[in-house]
Amino acid sequence: MDEKYFAKKTEQKWRRKWDESGAFHAEIDDEKPKFYQLEMLPYPSGNLHMGHVRNYTAGDAMAWYKRLRGFNVLHPIGWDSFGQPAEDAAVKRGVNPRNWTDENIEVMRGQLERLGLSYDWRRQMYAHRPEYYKFDQWFFLKMFEMGLAYKRMTQVNWCSHDQATLSNEQASGGLCWRCGNPVTKKDLEQWFLKTTAYADQLLDDVAGIEAGWPHNVLKRQSDWIGRSEGAYVDFEVTASGETLFYCPVVDGMTSYSDDGGGRVRVFTTRIDTIYGANAIVLAAEHPIIQANIDNFSEEVASKIAFIRTENAKPADHETETEKDGIDTGLIAINPFSGEDLPVWVGNYVMMEYGTGALMSVPAHDERDFAFAQKFGLPIKTVIAKDEIPLNAEEGGRASAPKHDVGSPTEGAWAADYTSGIAFTDYGFLINSGEWSGQSSADAKTQMAAFAAINEFGEAATTFRLRDWGISRQRFWGTPIPIIYCDTCGVQPEKYENLPVELPENAPITGSGESPLSKVPEFYKTKCPKCEGPARRETDTMDTFVNSSWYFFRYTDPTNQILPFDPKIAAYWTPVDQYIGGDDHAVMHLIYARFWSKVMRDIGLVSFDEPFRRLLTQGMVVGETLFADESGKRVYYQPADVLVTRDAKGKMTGAVSKGGKTLKFAVERMSKSKGNGVDPDEMVEIYGADATRLFILFAAPINNELVWNEAGIEGAVRFLQRVWRLVYRWRSALAGKNTGSPAWPASPAGSGTAGGGILRTEPMPPASDDGASERLLRRKTHQTIQRVGESFENLQFNTPVAALMELSNAIADCGIEPNTASETEIFAVREALTALTLMLTPFSPHTAEELYSAIIGSENGMLANGARFPEYNPDLAKSDEIEIPVQINGKLRSRIMASPETSNEDLEKMALADEKTREYTAGKTVVKIIVVPRRLVNIVVR
């Protein structure tokens, strides 16, 4: 290879060599520790964007690093190839979704290959191929057997003009994205997976992965699951006066009471505040309300209908909806106090959470407080901030202070209503009959137990998490393997009939009805049980099903009987390092965790959590380009450019350079998409290695990265400098090269002692006492330590800086190829070899080329078992360090000393220092602080 750096030629050469030798093929090897490096699989949209590059480059760096550390690394890639864009393309351009998808995968695979990512391509999985989705169906059948897959009615977004169901995104703003008509809710039968059955585990198992996951993601997951501990309380409900009242019995929400009346069940986290309840408030959709809607007065019924329609509209997140409601005239009895409470319908009560019914305690809940204020309902304080002195005469219980209902209380006594604040903290009960005086915490458990004994309630836990609705009325997804038979009802397809294959084509209109329901060859079938004519389910599965277990398939990608062989998966899984965007913090990452737990219960895996460590990389955004007048693209820092806008909104940039002002046309890239830069173009202009190096160097991996093309040239320059450095030394090294191993052992007699100072500044010129050589070796070993630590901490920007420093140190060390002594050559070879090895995870092609230049191409390649350089702490240690001397905390001087210098000696040296004497002259030394190896601070007065 040439002494000049040709990125393209080098990259092609090594990609071919890796490919020919199967360098990245992973096989089970019980001798080696395994490492499973995984990145979130791409959707084959047709184009890679810089966000992908960042994600996959970080993963590849990790895979290389672990390989160099001697791990048996599994690093696979695949395609999340089911989903809506393929159908949109079908509707818009009449293409076949399958062809569209396959073509996109071809293009994107090429893009990934040009980046030189070290994947085991043999293990690719494709979600849209029957070999894969067969096992989506297999899992569905298992879950159906386990009672984890079930069907029920639910409300979906519905556009009556288009006769279409809409996703939440398509219904945003309450209007159909296609025709602009208002969106309503529609009841539809949907298949669900019972994620709620694992709600507790999903929350509690976090303890096992806490250390390896970003705490922001864990926080979002636990918020999403939203466990609250509380109690159910049943309130007797009756009609007042002449009104008719009918109580439908709905499991968990309503029941009959002994006297034939009704009971409504309420969920509360604060049963300790129940004496402060002033009303029962129900959702407009609550069964008791809907069953009695005709019995209410015109006014009440229409208000309820109004609330219901208002609530069906998507919420406006900017403004808080004003409280609204109406008294139904029904009466509920507080089972603790025996008080009569009015039953209201309120717009702030959600049917989907808890029981769709709550007890309103205005003094101790902000929403109830606002509701009570709006409608002038009584407000009664039942929790005091501080403990109340016990009154012996009342049997040890605190005496309840006499407060007027709704009046402000004083001092430590709880809420101050005049300032419009509810007291929502825990405290001590007052005005609560025999419970007064207890702490909130005690009362919560005891009152729940009391309710249970008296059969009007029980302690309960509710979750915000809901079951996962997986039915989609779409073509491009996994068919749900269920058959409806008029005689036998809902029947699962037989395992031996899997996969239930998608037909070649279907009329895709985008109208919202399942395209499969228009393909009789698909849906006409026979019942697996009675063999009679039957109809297939024509909905397909949510694409998140595919991504819930794909990383297990990589371990055994050709298995035709099972999703994967549990024995093989037991070697590779769980995933050691997962990398992806934090936009999947709740959806995909909860589904995948859920799926693993199901697989564990099936007996396929033996652990609880699929991902040991998770890294969420920041987005690549906001590229701003400036195109030169002459047509050549030139990039400037946005801050250096004055941007002006003409009447049409066209932007012009002006920059002063060399005293002249140049004007440019400005293109601004979309921030949200971050895909304005074409990775292929970057690779074409700068090479894959420079692109990879720069994208990792430019910013910490979890920060947002504003793409700025100017910086990438720095990466190119660095690679070129390293390249030139190696070739400058090549013949000198070769002359002394006696077929040494990749990482040369220390030559005999090369000691660790030596003079010199430790600075990151340029090295002093070579002297004949071996100082330069020892200095270089020190820098080499310090860098080895830094780079290793960085990788372990998932930092990719700082090790690049460390490598640049090492490269600068080699260039500036003062040792010249034609005059170097044997030990100096050794030190240079060690430094260059270490530099090359540590460069590999960032820029593997260049590293391979330089490695073969240093050790000789006959001695194998990096991809074939090379090891990370070995860190020698003795060599990294400095003989003499610089100790700053402060006077009253201000830096005034520096002294040189050995790291072992005693505190007394350091003190003496500091005081003897010329500059120190200047500053302390005529003053009294009050105190001297000596921090060993760090500094000396002299306090004077």
Add this chain to the structure above:
RNA sequence: GCUGGGGUGGCGGAAUUGGUAGACGCCCAGGACUUAAAAUCCUGUGACCUUAGGGUCGUACGGGUUCGAUUCCCGUCCCCAGUACCA
């Protein structure tokens, strides 16, 4: 509103978690080489003051603890992300 994370040069960002703030890189300026340009190399590059040596200030802002604070504590302002009445 609530929750979480932040605020360091012209820019991206370092800083061994209380010990020399600004590593590394970008941009920019000056110089060398060149007929010229590109490339490369060298020098400078937080602000202010100073003829020089050097000095003063400086990590959003205001306080505090400490010999010493980007780092810890209290208060304020601003930015980003998540979330939406969860009883």
